[in-house]
Amino acid sequence: MRLKIVRDLTPEEVEQKIKSFERLFDTSFDKFQELFLKQKLNSKFTAAYYEWADLVDSYKGYVEGGELNYTVEEFEDFRPEQAALLTAKRMELLHQLASPRVDSISDLSRKVKRNVKNVYQDLEVLKGLGFVRLSRRRGRALVPETPVKEITFLIS
Numbered sequence: 225m226r227l228k229i230v231r232d233l234t235p236e237e238v239e240q241k242i243k244s245f246e247r248l249f250d251t252s253f254d255k256f257q258e259l260f261l262k263q264k265l266n267s268k269f270t271a272a273y274y275e276w277a278d279l280v281d282s283y284k285g286y287v288e289g290g291e292l293n294y295t296v297e298e299f300e301d302f303r304p305e306q307a308a309l310l311t312a313k314r315m316e317l318l319h320q321l322a323s324p325r326v327d328s329i330s331d332l333s334r335k336v337k338r339n340v341k342n343v344y345q346d347l348e349v350l351k352g353l354g355f356v357r358l359s360r361r362r363g364r365a366l367v368p369e370t371p372v373k374e375i376t377f378l379i380s
Contacts, residue, residue, distance in 0.1 A: 227302045230374035233294045234357075238283050245276045253280050295373065302377075309353065313338070314346045318355060321370040328365045329358075 233241075242253070249256055253276055259265050260273045279294065286292035316336055326332045329347065333340040347368050350356040355375075361367045 225302045225304070225307060226378040227300045228374070228376040228378060229298045229300060229354075229372060230295060231298070231371040232373065233292070233296055234371070235283070235286050235292050238279055238286070238292065238294050242276070242279050242283060245272065245279070248272075253277070299378075306353065309349055311346075314350055317343065317346055317350065317368075318370055318372070318375075321356065321368060322373075326368060328367055332368055 245256075246252060249272075256265075256273065256276065260269065265273075282292060282294040313336075317332065320326065320332060320335055326335070329344050330340055332347075333343045336343065347356050347358065350370075351358060355372050356368055356370050358366045358368055
């Protein structure tokens with residue numbers, strides 16, 4: 225089974241993608257853009273130019289304003305044993321994380337009316353699948369969040 229996952233990239237992932245373009249073309253974006261705009265590059269580089277430009281623009285917005293807005297669509301092969309991990313309770317956690325902000329694992333537990341320990345264990349499973357991130361905020365509180373905006377199961 226294949227999954228189509230639409231998710232937000234982290235600032236670190238955007239930065240890594242920008243660096244991979246720099247390594248691939250052995251130049252900075254500014255120099256690449258100059259060559260592209262002067263039409264000194266083959267048209268086969270058009271897609272790379274636009275993707276790189278979007279990455280750079282998004283990252284500049286993040287540096288200047290603190291918000292990163294870069295979404296990707298990825299396809300993954302999903303084994304049956306991985307699919308079995310997506311229980312109804314875990315899917316409920318993903319749904320809850322996609323709605324208004326959750327302040328902590330305890331907060332999420334209250335919202336879904338479940339034990340904190342069980343919610344934490346389920347979040348760890350979802351984290352292992354790449355559907356959840358746990359980050360520290362306000363001192364020691366672990367805050368769960370999902371970068372995933374859409375998961376589509378592709379049967380064929």
